[in-house]
Amino acid sequence: MQLKSINTFVIVFMLGFALIIFFFTTSFLEFPSANSSVSSTLESSILETLSKSSKQEPFIDLRKAFKKWDSQVGCAQFREEHKELLGNRSKMSSLQDAEGQIQCGELQMNHVSVLVKGWTWIPDNMDNLYSCRCGLSCLWTKSSVLADKPDALLFETTTPPFQRLSGDPLRVYMDLEAGRKNSGYEDVFISYHANDDVQSTYAGALFHNNRNYHLSPIKNNDTLVYWSSSRCLPQRNRLAKNLLSLLPHHSFGKCMNNVGGLDKALSFYPECMKDANETPKWWDHLHCAMSHYKDFVPPHSIIDGTQFSSMAQLASYVKSLANDPVAYAEYHAWRRCGVLGNYRKTRAASLDTLPCRLCEAVSRKNGRNAEVL
DSSP states (O other), rough: OOOOOOOOOEEEEETTTEEEEEESSSSOBBOOOOOOOOOHHHHHHTTSSOOOOOOOOOBBBHHHHHHHHHHTHHHHHHHHTHHHHHTTTOOOSSSOOTOOOOOOGOOOOOOEEEEEEEOOOOOOOOOOEEEOGGEEEEEEEOOTTSSSOOOOOOOSSSSOSOOOOOOEEEEEOOOOSSSSSOOOOOOOOOOOOOOEEEEEEEEESSTTTOOOOOOSSOOSSEEEEEESSSSHHHHHHHHHHHTTTSSSSEEETTOOOOOSTTTTTHHGGGGGGGGGOSSOOSSSSOOOOTGGGGTTSTTTEEEEEEGSSSHHHHHHHHHHHHHHHHHHHTTTTTHSSOOOOOHHHHHTTTTTTTHHHHHHHHHHHHHSSSSSO
16 A cells, blocks of 8 residues: 655664654644555665664674674675665766866856854854965855955845845855745855755755764664654644554653653753753754655664554654664664765755855855845
8 A cells, every 4th residue: 555645754763872753744644544554675674784684682792783783794795785876976956066077167266265154053163364266266265254244144044134235245044844944035045955056955064073973882772762843843743643652761861751851851861961052953954855765864773664564664663673682783784884876966965064165156146246036
């Protein structure tokens, strides 16, 4: 039976606490009625991740799990299984070709300055003077002293000026949330979508540098799932509540908090304490359209909920993975075997390269000298 869905969600395993993070889009997934079932082909596809042995093997030591996966599968075989993804990169429409050649003759400026004017989460460590393609230099800064006459003003979630007069900086608006709504007053729009002016993903390093990504060698079997959300959308909460009721979990954030407060994560996981003042979020949210989400993620790094006929079947699969060291380690192979498949292109279109790519877009428009529309 074809599964009905509005948007998708994925489950991603975290090495640090042997937990599971759920990323939801703004809509939700509907499972078929309880008496429906997936086809035998789909069923076997879902279960092929699990080891051939049906014997349950509870484990907590991740090093031993990885060592066992190395002996039975290994990176060479994993790369071979996913090598076809490398050949499909040029055919994708979900990601802009951030690594491709540009026409240097289209650039009208040799230097561009971007002043970050309004923001909520943009990392301070993005401030820099960048050397870009075609000899272009790019100043990205939050300092109005350094960018005293900027060529562009960047607004993230805050609304740009309603009107741009001749000689004014270009207005840049960025919204990387799943809603992907422009302000209606920008000259350049940045989103996660390839069809907008400049695309940006969260897959780079700059977003992570000031965050603690401690990797624990021990998997916690008593708390299998880690869920955190502070955008309490009714549909998302309903889906999460139904699934989490079937799995042992900790819920941080504002939505369905079950640990006694928003700051309790630090007492549950003290290894993160040293970055507490700099870490409002511990991970990057993955927002992706239903039919294209696999274009954005590393191979075999997610569990697709649409492939299961019920919440109970999905929960059962997660519990089985927790007791199968080889199958569990397979979901971490992308971390250990190099950048594979489409994920290389996802990283190339990330925040790491955004300053240069934005400055190129501003240079094409000729900055302050751009025509007023």
